[in-house]
Amino acid sequence: MHWNSVGEFFAMGGYALYVWGSFGACALLLVAEPFLVRRRLNEVRRNLARERLAEALDHNMDHISR
């Protein structure tokens, strides 16, 4: 290992802005994307479940009114 201290690690030999700006952007987007995709998948599932419930209710109402 070639870092003598934590401070030296974060300083990245004077390139802190560039190294952490690159790794930070990657970390941010690679965490945000799966989060958004998961939300989309859950939303689709919820909507489909709601549609099916509505269909079932319609069906029951038809029976009652008859």
Add this chain to the structure above:
Amino acid sequence: MTNMNLINWFRFASPQSFYPLAGKLVPLFWTLALLFGAAGLWVSFFVAPTDAQQGEGYRIIFVHVPASWMSMIIYLAMAFWAGLGLALNTRLSSMMAQALAPTGALMAALSLWTGAFWGKPMWGAWWVWDARLTSELILFFLYVGFIALQSAIDDPRRADKAGAILALIGVVNVPIIYFSVKWWNTLHQGSTINLTRAPSMAHTMLWGMLLMALAFWMYSIAVSLMRLRAIMLERERHTEWVKHALE
């Protein structure tokens, strides 16, 4: 025997059988992505030596090269699936292309972003209109164009066809990006890895880069499969299998 294999593979070519399979594959690819990512980051920061010319600044390579590779690989995969969907009229392949596009756009954006953060300290400029950079920017616009075109057309089958044509035309850009550093006199450095000669970098640097590339690759598969599942449910919502899949 070969016949059997063929039949088994075609069985997964329909959304209803691929949906549960994708659900099983997603956690597997997430695990691989995390393992490769942890190993890759360890090598990137604690094993790979300081570069003689660029000091610690060169460490950007460990995210820049994987993001750039993935932006090109995903484009080829997207064009392949879109083309297959156009030729064979298979629903699943067009959905695959649609699922890959946003992740490809993200990789192209990361390639440009990390490239800017590398260019600034080494060349003194965030951006130059250099062949490599410009062709990568065009790749990003191709992804955005594909997504925009598909979402602008209401009928999904027509959207698939229009998107496929755009994706296939855009394929010419991929070799242009790849060979741009050879064909034109550019500011961008030459390829880090060359098929014909031994890599010109320290072995640990090379290993760090390959591990990170694998991590990005597994990540791309995992997140695209998740998106593919959402697309399958959205587009096949009125079919019987979707009703059963949610039970």
